[in-house]
Amino acid sequence: MAAMPNQHHVTDPDLSTVWLRVFLEVARHGSFTVAARTLGWTQSAVSRQIxxxxxxxxxxxxxxxxxxxxxxxxxxxxxxxxxxSVTEALHGAGRELAALREAAGGRLRFGAFATADAALVPQALAAFRARHPRVRVSREEGLTPVLLDRLTAGHLDLAVVSTTGGAPLEPYELHHLLDESLYVAVPADHPLAAQGPVRLARLADADWISGSPRPEGTLLDAALRQDFRPRVAHVVGEWTAKQGYVAAGLGVTLVPALAAASVRPDIALLPVLDEGAPARAVYAATARGRSLTPAGEAFLATLREAAGQLRGA
Amino acid sequence: MAAMPNQHHVTDPDLSTVWLRVFLEVARHGSFTVAARTLGWTQSAVSRQIxxxxxxxxxxxxxxxxxxxxxxxxxxxxxxxxxxSVTEALHGAGRELAALREAAGGRLRFGAFATADAALVPQALAAFRARHPRVRVSREEGLTPVLLDRLTAGHLDLAVVSTTGGAPLEPYELHHLLDESLYVAVPADHPLAAQGPVRLARLADADWISGSPRPEGTLLDAALRQDFRPRVAHVVGEWTAKQGYVAAGLGVTLVPALAAASVRPDIALLPVLDEGAPARAVYAATARGRSLTPAGEAFLATLREAAGQLRGA
DNA sequence: CCCATCGATGCGACAAGCGAATGTCTAGCA
DNA sequence: TGCTAGACATTCGCTTGTCGCATCGATGGG
Incomplete structure (x- = not known):
């Protein structure tokens, strides 16, 4: 086989530092000539290198x-x-970087708002862990603005957030996951329970149960777009407690589609007919300008898959 | 001061691997531009390097x-x-090599024949340890041919040997230290004791005490050159024992100058008048072609000094 | 005593990598 | 909203490090 001339311009596949390889090869073989053959070089190159x-x-x-x-x-x-020891360290670095590149290592820190944890996130997370078992995952729960702050501060790689009102596009990259429709939760024996889909306006006079006394920035934001201001009869934060209030006939509440599956049987869910924009969109947000780890990319893809399945259901 | 153009041909003072320094500097400062200033480069170079x-x-x-x-x-x-960790290792290597270069580290393995240990070697060793306290010294005692074998095998860096007969110049580098004159040891009450220097021929009929039954290759080799074959009456290897035999009047023996200082008082030493070549020469031998460590060089110099002092005395 | 082997070196060529200048993008400010 | 400053990217020309090839000198073995 003829020697291939001048291939020294090929970038090192790893981090090796030339003289290190040469030195060790010569030391190992006790010969410039043999080392040169091993390296695919000529003896003169080894001689000069040493x-x-x-x-x-x-x-x-x-x-x-x-x-x-x-x-x-x-x-x-x-x-x-x-x-x-230097070559060992360099190979170690190479291995670890390769693992990172294939999302077979490294870490993934993400956050999600509460109802995303009902189905979307667990589903995606299960698939992700199955595919990339060696990624160390840490998860946070929080409200959208908190999560975005954590993202900016660099404490999170990715956040599953929802737009409740204006989307803060500024320093974030938003990856659309799904648009969430809303349900109205009413007691199973409520007059509307058997009627199927309803317009929100039909409930303008109902007692509402909400996580906040003011509808702005919550799901009830949608009501404002229907030109009525819902009367918040009870302020209840916890989801399970909210259901209890509804079941007891103390009022009605809005339920995002993501949480629809986990509703107790004595409550009826009525799809909301909303000719305007959908109640809210769910996004995966990443910090703009900051590169996402391969693990992050993979998780994002998994989130998209999970969202697609939920949309289909 | 105008920027000096194109000084990148200056070989790295240490082992640094360019991209390592650049990477760490950029990481430390969080800026290509600042890192470039620190490195004395332009920003473009850093950009391309990264x-x-x-x-x-x-x-x-x-x-x-x-x-x-x-x-x-x-x-x-x-x-x-x-x-x-890589830069740390490289700096460590640099430090250790610098220490070796200044004979402030590393090891020195030498051997010496027995009588050299009477004065020459201890004197040199004391001075050497004072000057280079951090060199790990190991010492062996042995006969010249054994030491030379150990040298060839790479177990010794340097050997203090004497020429007893033909000098085996072949694969060794011999550094002349001193020429050793001989003394005849006789009982203090011996007829010749008061006469001062004697010719060896005067003792042709004496009873000799030697380490070996045959004079060839020992100090008695000198007698052969005086055309008489000494009669070996007693074969005694150990030096202290030999003195005992002489003091008891059982015979006379030859004493190399290096051992002259450690003779018991009831024995008289008579300088040997020898018109031929001196009885034997003492050399520091090193393996030819094998480079001597700086510590070895320093020890060799110290041996030369010590030899000079002994010659003067 | 000649020859095989191994490292050192001169030569020509190629490209890696530098500096200098310029381009592009963003943030802060009026 | 347009302007300016700061920071990284890119292009160009040129120096220089380093390769292969050919050859030399030294050293042992047959």
Whole structure:
């Protein structure tokens, strides 16, 4: 096989530092010529490489040139273990970076708002862990603005957020996951329970149960678009408690589609007919300008899949 | 001061691997521009250096480019500790090599024949340890041919040997230390004791005490050159025992100058008048072709000094 | 005593990588 | 809203490090 000329412009596949490889190869074989063959170089290149290394080290020879090959000097014997440990570290770095690249390592820190944790996130997370078991995942729960702050601060790689009102597009990259329709939760024996889909306006006079006394920025925001201001009869934050209030006939409440599956049987869910924009959109947000880890990319893809399945259902 | 153009041909003073320094400097300052200033480069060089490093690492960005500087990505955060440990190892190697170069470290393995240990070697060794306290010294005692074998095998860096007959010049480098004159040891009450220097021929009929039954290759070799074959009456190897035999009047023996100082008072030493070549020469031998460590060089110099002092005395 | 082997070196060529200048993008400000 | 400053990216020309090839000198073995 003819020697391939001038292939030294090929970038090192890993981090290797040329003289390290050369030095260790020569030390291993005790011969410039053999080392050159191993490296796919000529003997002269190895000779000069070692020579310049010795020069850079203050002129101390690393090898004794014997008539049959070479032999480590004391200086070379000192350098050798360091060279070994350096190559070991470099290979370690290479391995770890490769693992990161294939999302087979590293970490993923994400956050999600509460109702996303009802179905979307667990589903995506299960699939993700199955596919990338070696990624260390940490999860936070929080409200959209809190999560976005955490994202900006660099404490999160990705956040599953919802637009409740104006979308804060500014320093974030929003990846649309799904548009969420709303349900009205009423007691099973409520007059509307059997009627199917309803317009929100039909409930303008109902007692509402909400997480906040003011409808702005909550799901009830949708009511404002229907030109009525809902009367909040009870302020109840916790979802399970809310259901209790509804079941007891104390009022009605809005339920996002993501939480629809986890509703107790004595409550009826009526789809909301809303000719305007859908109640809210769910996005995966990432910090603009900050590169997403491969694990993050993979999780984002998994979120999209999960969202697609939920949309289909 | 005008920037000095194109000084990148200056060989690295230490082992640094360019991209390592650049990467760490950028990581430390969070800015290509500042890192460039620190390195004495231009910003473009840093940019390209990082870029090609990222390319070599599989295309994963190491930094996020923000409008105000840069920031480590996850990949960069993985690489950083490895880079630190690599530079640490390289600096460690540099330090240790520097120590070796200044004979402030490393090891020195030497051997010497027995009588050299009477004065020459201890004197040199004391001075050497005072000057180079951090060199680990190991010492062997043995006969010249044994020491030379150990030298060839690479178990010794240096051997203090004497020429008893033909000098085996072949694979050794011999550094002449001193020429040793001989003394005849006789009982203090011996007829010759008061006469001062004697010719060896005067003792042709004496009873000799020697370490070997045959004079060849021992100090008695000198007698052969005086054309008489000494009668070996007693074979005694140990030096103290030999003195006992002489003091008891059982015979006479030859004493090398190096051992002259450690003779018991009831024995008289008579300088040997020898018109031929001196009885034997003492050399420091090193393996030819094998480079001597700085510690070895220093010890060799110290041996020369000690030899000079002994010659003067 | 000649020859095989191994490292060192001169030569020509190629590209890696520098500096300098310029382009592009963003943030802050009036 | 347009302007300016700061920061990284890119292009161009040129120096220089380093390769392969060919050859030399030294050293042992047959």
């Amino acid at each position: 020579s310049s290394l010795e020069g850079a080290l203050g002129g101390a020879p690393l090898f004794d040139r014997l008539p049959r090959g070479v032999r480590l000097t004391e200086a070379g014997r000192i350098l050798a273990p360091y060279a070994e | 870029s090609s490093l990222e390319g070599a690492l599989g295309g994963a960005p190491l930094f996020d480019r923000l409008p105000r500087g840069v920031r480590l990505t996850e990949a960069g955060r993985i690489l950083a500790p490895y880079a630190e």
